Amino acid sequence: MLKLINITKSFGDNIVLKDLSLEIESDKTTVIIGSSGSGKSTLLRCINMLSEPDAGIFSYKDMTLNFSDKLDRRLEYKFKKLTGMVFQGFNLFPHKTVIENIVLAPITVNSIDKKIAYEEAEILLKQVGLFEKKDQYPHELSGGQQQRIAIARALAMKPDIMLFDEPTSALDPEIELEILKLISKVTKGNFTNIIVTHNMNFAKEISDKVIFLEKGQVLAEGTYEQLNTSDNVRIKQFLNTIG
Numbered sequence: 001m002l003k004l005i006n007i008t009k010s011f012g013d014n015i016v017l018k019d020l021s022l023e024i025e026s027d028k029t030t031v032i033i034g035s036s037g038s039g040k041s042t043l044l045r046c047i048n049m050l051s052e053p054d055a056g057i058f059s060y061k062d063m064t065l066n067f068s069d070k071l072d073r074r075l076e077y078k079f080k081k082l083t084g085m086v087f088q089g090f091n092l093f094p095h096k097t098v099i100e101n102i103v104l105a106p107i108t109v110n111s112i113d114k115k116i117a118y119e120e121a122e123i124l125l126k127q128v129g130l131f132e133k134k135d136q137y138p139h140e141l142s143g144g145q146q147q148r149i150a151i152a153r154a155l156a157m158k159p160d161i162m163l164f165d166e167p168t169s170a171l172d173p174e175i176e177l178e179i180l181k182l183i184s185k186v187t188k189g190n191f192t193n194i195i196v197t198h199n200m201n202f203a204k205e206i207s208d209k210v211i212f213l214e215k216g217q218v219l220a221e222g223t224y225e226q227l228n229t230s231d232n233v234r235i236k237q238f239l240n241t242i243g
Contacts, residue, residue, distance in 0.1 A: 001026055002047075002161065002192065007056035007067075009042055009216075016042045017053070018216040024161075029193040031203040031224075034213035035238060040196045043213070044163045047194065049080045060160075081109070084154030085163040088170055090146040092138040092153070099125065099134040102153045110157065117156075124152040127186055144175035148182060155186065162187050164195040180206075200242055204228075212238070 002024040009017040016039045024030050032040050045051040047058075058065040058079065065071060065079060092101050102121040106112040112120075125131040128148040138146055147167060154162060164183065168176035180202045187193050188206060197203055203210060204224045212220045212227060212235055220227055220235055227235055 001060075003057075003059040004047075005057040005059065007043075007046060007053050007058075009039075009046055009051065009053050016216050017046065020056075020213075020217055022211060022218055022221065024192060024194060025208065026160075026192050027189065028208040029188055029195065029206050031207040031210045032194065032196045032213060033198075033200075033203060033210060033238070033242075034219075038213040039216040040213055041165050042216075044085065044165050044194065044196060047161070048083045048085045048163055049076060050085075081157070082160045083163055084157050084159035084161070085165065086147070086150050086154050086167045088166050090138070090143070090150045090170075092146055092149060094138050097135050097137055098130065098141070098149050101138070101149060102156050105153070106156050121152070121156060124155055127155075128152045128182060142175070143171050144179060147171065147179050151179075151182065151186065160192060162191040162193050164193070164197070166196050166198060169198065198242060200239065 005021050007017050007020045008015070020043070032043065034040055042051060046053050053067045055068045057067070060079070060082065063075060063078060065075060093104070096104065099118065099121050102124060103117040106117045107114055122131060122134065125134055128151060130145060130148055133141060133145065141149070167183065168179050171179060176199070180199065184206050195206070207224050209221060210224050210227050211218055214234060220230060220232060228239060230236065
């Protein structure tokens with residue numbers, strides 16, 4: 001279980017996360033919802049260590065990071081390697097082929113043998129249905145295909161925790177459905193998933209737990225049905241608007 005305790009993150013005078021505490025169950029899918037500016041993406045970037053919290057504690061297995069103290073950089077590096085992240089905008093390297101995008105991190109970061117890295121990348125490409133595109137470049141692919149490659153690239157690092165930051169927000173509705181189905185197929189039950197999404201049907205189908213963020217804090221958490229039947233006025237307003 002990943003525990004976040006009293007996490008605070010500010011950008012200048014803007015407090016984005018405020019004493020946020022939550023527990024993410026291992027091998028389960030946690031979906032994070034909330035309005036724009038509630039801190040959802042910042043929370044994922046903090047978990048991935050792309051943005052360092054100002055204060056608070058991360059605890060996972062036998063590791064603890066206390067951001068109020070001087071960080072152990074070796075431990076911080078181990079935390080970073082625990083997560084794989086899929087962004088809204090794909091973030092593929094334009095000058096590298098599809099398969100080169102996938103093998104780069106396993107070879108350079110995880111020191112995987114090059115031959116093995118390519119073999120595993122080919123398996124992942126078959127899983128996401130794009131093996132035939134392995135030698136093409138990102139600009140030759142559609143947005144949906146690029147996001148499939150981004151998912152394969154994240155999986156190639158064999159992380160404990162998969163993070164998805166609104167992975168379909170840049171796609172049209174038809175392609176969005178395909179990508180959401182793929183995420184469910186290749187990750188559910190195999191990883192600890194944390195997904196930020198605006199698609200409530202997807203949240204309902206894939207989530208084991210839903211967390212509602214409001215102004216950088218956890219307003220409510222539970223199953224989708226529990227939140228959907230909540231008497232909380234703010235939650236009802238949000239779900240009625242976005243649903």
